[in-house]
Amino acid sequence: MRKKLVVANWKMHGNLALNQQLLSAYLAQLSTLNEVDVVVCVPYPYLYQAQQILQNTSIAWGAQNISKAEVGAFTGEVSAAMLNDFGASYVIIGHSERATAYCESDENIATKFIQAQKHGITPILCVGETLIEREAGVMQMVVAKQLDTIINTYGASVFAKAVVSYEPIWAIGTGLAASGEQAQSMHEFIRNKIAEQDIEAAQSLKILYGGSVNPQNAVQLLAMQDIDGGLIGKCSLSAKDFVEICFAAAQSNATAQLIKF
Ligand code: PGA
Numbered sequence: 001m002r003k004k005l006v007v008a009n010w011k012m013h014g015n016l017a018l019n020q021q022l023l024s025a026y027l028a029q030l031s032t033l034n035e036v037d038v039v040v041c042v043p044y045p046y047l048y049q050a051q052q053i054l055q056n057t058s059i060a061w062g063a064q065n066i067s068k069a070e071v072g073a074f075t076g077e078v079s080a081a082m083l084n085d086f087g088a089s090y091v092i093i094g095h096s097e098r099a100t101a102y103c104e105s106d107e108n109i110a111t112k113f114i115q116a117q118k119h120g121i122t123p124i125l126c127v128g129e130t131l132i133e134r135e136a137g138v139m140q141m142v143v144a145k146q147l148d149t150i151i152n153t154y155g156a157s158v159f160a161k162a163v164v165s166y167e168p169i170w171a172i173g174t175g176l177a178a179s180g181e182q183a184q185s186m187h188e189f190i191r192n193k194i195a196e197q198d199i200e201a202a203q204s205l206k207i208l209y210g211g212s213v214n215p216q217n218a219v220q221l222l223a224m225q226d227i228d229g230g231l232i233g234k235c236s237l238s239a240k241d242f243v244e245i246c247f248a249a250a251q252s253n254a255t256a257q258l259i260k261f
Contacts, residue, residue: 004222004249005163005206005229007124008040008236009064009092019046023053025239031058035250036229039090040236041124044078047086055087062090062121065098068111080119091116092231093123094146096169106149113150117161124163124231125150126210127190131170139168140189147193156197163206164190165231171211173233180220180227183209187226215244222252 014022023040030038039060042050050061067077083091093116094109109125116123127146129139143166150158166186171177178186187207195202209221210231221227229249235241 002206002228004253005037006246006249007231009231009233010042013237019049022239029243030246033250035253036246041092051087060089062088064092066091066112068108068115080115080121084119090122090124093125095126110150110153124165126165126167128167128169156194157201159194159205160201165208165210167210175212177212177217180224184224191226215241218245218248222249
């Protein structure tokens with residue numbers, strides 16, 4: 001069984017004092033929750049703070065983007081090696097807020113994905129469709145294309161050491177989450193697509209759901225067979241909400257165990 005993974009995406013929120021409070025509150029509630037892996041993706045300037053507070057705890061930390069380049073004259077960029085210096089073990093790649101605002105191509109995203117892995121950092125690859133694409137019924141085609149750029153260049157086996165997050169763009173920050181069935185159907189599609197080329201990578205791949213997850217809808221979403229956790233934006237800024245979502249993930253693990261035995 002795949003262990004559930006819950007990732008906080010703080011986006012461009014926080015400051016030293018608030019982060020200290022939030023991380024301490026996470027730790028107070030989550031340090032004994034062994035059934036779920038928890039990761040916090042912070043803005044770059046707070047990586048050092050995250051490392052200081054979270055090292056030797058059960059919570060891992062990461063960033064929200066990296067450069068596709070190794071090193072060099074790239075003003076304003078941050079490399080995978082730099083994330084390593086601060087003990088980051090995950091990085092979000094291709095989030096739609098970046099892909100749209102900074103015109104990131106699938107090719108750039110694929111290079112960043114491999115660059116992270118090269119430095120031992122697990123990429124959390126975001127995929128998902130717009131509302132227009134869903135209404136036109138082409139959402140699977142859109143997600144397939146996003147995955148294909150990586151599969152065709154590097155092979156499906158690279159997904160053995162990665163996380164995919166299905167993030168329908170219409171659900172991000174809108175309060176309108178996908179239903180359990182909508183998300184499950186896309187997660188199954190993603191897993192099958194990887195399985196066509198690499199069954200083992202597909203079976204071990206954690207596929208998260210992201211987009212308006214809250215403590216109320218988390219239980220239903222996380223109980224779905226192919227939903228292995230969540231990427232949590234807004235609700236990760238409230239320790240109470242985030243902790244409740246992590247507990248919902250743990251509960252869905254337990255329910256799956258009961259069904260299994
Ligand atoms: P949200 O963000 O939970 O605020 O919708 C999710 C995300 O962007 O990953």
